[in-house]
Amino acid sequence: MGVYGGESENRTGNLVFIDGILNKYKYLNILKENLKQSAIKLNLLDDFYFQQDNDPKHTAGIVKN
Numbered sequence: 001m002g003v004y005g006g007e008s009e010n011r012t013g014n015l016v017f018i019d020g021i022l023n024k025y026k027y028l029n030i031l032k033e034n035l036k037q038s039a040i041k042l043n044l045l046d047d048f049y050f051q052q053d054n055d056p057k058h059t060a061g062i063v064k065n
Contacts, residue, residue: 004030006038008048013038024060031063 002022006013014034018026039045052058 008042024057027057
C-alpha cells in the first residue's frame, strides 16, 4: 500500500491510500478528487505551485491535459 499527499509549510493536505500499482489513471483520479480540496484545506487555492517529478505517470498526456 502506498500513500499520496500534499503539504505546505506546516500542514498536510488530503492523504490518499493507494492499493496496488499506481498508474496514470489512478494518479489522474487522485488529482481530480484531491488537488483542489487540498489547496483549499491548506489555504493555498490562489497561490501555490504544483510540483512533481518526471515519473511517466506524472507526465502522461492524459494527466497533462
